[in-house]
Amino acid sequence: MASKLIAPSMLAADFGNLQRDTEMVNNSDADWFHIDVMDGHFVPNISYGMPVIQAIKKHATKPLDVHLMIEKPERYIEEFAKVGADIITVHHESTVHLHRTLTQIEDAGCKAGVVLNLTTPVSVLEDILPKCYMVLLMSINPGFGGQKFEDITYNRVKKLRKMITEQGLNTRIEIDGGVTNKNIKKLVEAGADVFVAGSHVFKSTNQTETIKELKTLANS
Numbered sequence: 001m002a003s004k005l006i007a008p009s010m011l012a013a014d015f016g017n018l019q020r021d022t023e024m025v026n027n028s029d030a031d032w033f034h035i036d037v038m039d040g041h042f043v044p045n046i047s048y049g050m051p052v053i054q055a056i057k058k059h060a061t062k063p064l065d066v067h068l069m070i071e072k073p074e075r076y077i078e079e080f081a082k083v084g085a086d087i088i089t090v091h092h093e094s095t096v097h098l099h100r101t102l103t104q105i106e107d108a109g110c111k112a113g114v115v116l117n118l119t120t121p122v123s124v125l126e127d128i129l130p131k132c133y134m135v136l137l138m139s140i141n142p143g144f145g146g147q148k149f150e151d152i153t154y155n156r157v158k159k160l161r162k163m164i165t166e167q168g169l170n171t172r173i174e175i176d177g178g179v180t181n182k183n184i185k186k187l188v189e190a191g192a193d194v195f196v197a198g199s200h201v202f203k204s205t206n207q208t209e210t211i212k213e214l215k216t217l218a219n220s
Contacts, residue, residue, distance in 0.1 A: 002193075003219050004188060004192075004193045004194070004195065004215075004218035004219050005031035005032060005172075005193065005194045005195070005218075006029065006030045006031055006032075006194075006195055006197065006211055006214050006215050006218065007030065007031060007032040007033065007034040007065050007174070007194060007195065007196045007197070008025050008028075008030050008033065008034060008196075008197055008198070008201045008202070008207075008211060009034040009036060009176075009196050009197065009198030009201075009202075010022075010025075010033055010034065010035055010036075010056060011034075011035075011036040011047055011198055012198035012199050012201065012202040012203070013202055014202070015052075018052070018055060018056065019055075019059050021202070022056050022059040022060055023059060024207055024208060025060070025062065025211075026059070026060065026061045026062060027208065028207070028208045028211040028212070029208075029211050029212045029215040030062065030211050030215075031062060031063075031194075032062055032063045032064070032065040032086075032087070032194075033056060033060055033062060033063070033064050033065060034065045034067060034176070034196045034198075035053055035056065035064055035065065035066045035067065035085070036067050036069060037049065037053075037066060037067065037068050037069060037070060037080075038069045038070070039069065039070035039071060041070070041071045042069050042070050042071045042091065042093075042094050043069045047069075050079055050080070050083045053066065053080070053083045053084060053085070054083040054084060056084070057083060057084030060084075063086035063087060064084050064085050064086050064087070065086070065087045065089070065174075065194075066080055066085040066086075066087065066088050066089070067089050067115060067136060067176065067196075068080070068088065068089065068090050068091070068094070069091065069094075069115075070094065071094055072094070072095060073088075073090040073091075073094055073095055073101060074090075074095055074097070074100070074101045074104055077101070077104045077105055077108050077110075078104075078108050080108075080110075081105075081108035081109055081110050085110050086110060086111065087110060087111040087112075087113060087133065087134065088105045088108075088110045088111070088112060088113070089112075089113035089114060089115045089134065089136045089174075090102075090105070090113075090114065090115065091114075091115045091116075091117065092114050092115065092116055092117075092120060092124060092125070093116075093117055093120060098114065098128060099128060099131060102114070102128070102131045102132070103131075111133040111134070112131065112132065112133055113132055113133055113134035113135060113136055113172075113174070114128065114132050114134075114135050114136070115135075115136040115137075115138065115176075116135065116136070116137055116138065116156075117138050117141070118138050118139070118140065118141055118150060118152070118153075122135075122137075122156055122159045122160040122163065123159075123163075125160070125163070126163060129163060129164060129167055129169055129171055130167065130169060132171050133171065133172065134171060134172040134173070134174055134194065135160060135171060135172070135173055135174070136174040136175075136176055136196075137153060137156055137157060137160065137173065137174070137175055137176070137192075138176055138177055139153040139175050139176065139177040139178055139179070140176075140177030140178055148178050149177060149178025149179065149180070149183055150177075150178070153175065153187070154186060154187070154190045155190075157173060157175070157187060157190035157191050157192050158190050158191060160173055160191070161173060161190065161191025161192075162191075164191075172193050172194050173191060173192045173193055173194065174192070174193075174194035174195070174196065175187055175192045175194070175195055175196065176196040177196070179195045179196060179197045179200065179214075180197070180200045181200070181210075181213055181214060181217055184214055184217050184218050185217050185218070185220075188217075188218050193218075195214065195218060197210075197211075197214060200214075201214075
């Protein structure tokens with residue numbers, strides 16, 4: 001597997017200084033921008049939509065990893081692709097026809113992934129894994145930033161990595177929620193390779209150094 005990737009979550013950025021924070025990520029050791037889209041229905045919070053993503057894309061020099069925490073995401077795939085998404089992940093729990101939705105993402109020119117909520121068994125992905133560029137495992141209950149990492153995630157990562165290996169795939173495993181310098185190495189050991197970090201990065205006193213530390217820990 002290629003090097004482990006860091007994807008700062010722009011949900012935790014300063015929206016009054018979005019260009020500044022976008023350029024900070026550009027100039028850091030981060031690999032992707034993680035973009036959390038929330039609709040107030042699938043999750044209790046509302047975040048941002050197409051205009052904000054378009055604004056980030058205007059200045060971003062790294063891929064946009066767009067995580068749709070919305071009901072019936074198939075309604076908006078083409079629009080998210082048009083405003084700059086490079087990777088689009090949708091929740092298994094949010095769409096009835098998952099295979100069709102992943103195909104729709106691919107047809108829109110993006111890499112397709114699936115997200116699982118904290119207690120959705122990884123076994124539900126057994127038949128769809130070959131279609132997934134990436135699987136995002138929530139390590140918190142989705143909807144709000146700044147939550148505490150849930151330890152059940154380690155075992156879920158191990159189970160998912162075993163499934164991926166048994167099928168001979170290169171599917172990436174992304175972790176979203178409470179990732180810090182305290183748990184990232186254990187997550188790598190379990191089999192994860194992409195790490196979303198929001199509050200841990202943007203609330204730190206030196207954001208660039210925090211990203212560098214995460215990148216170093218994940219790849220050492």
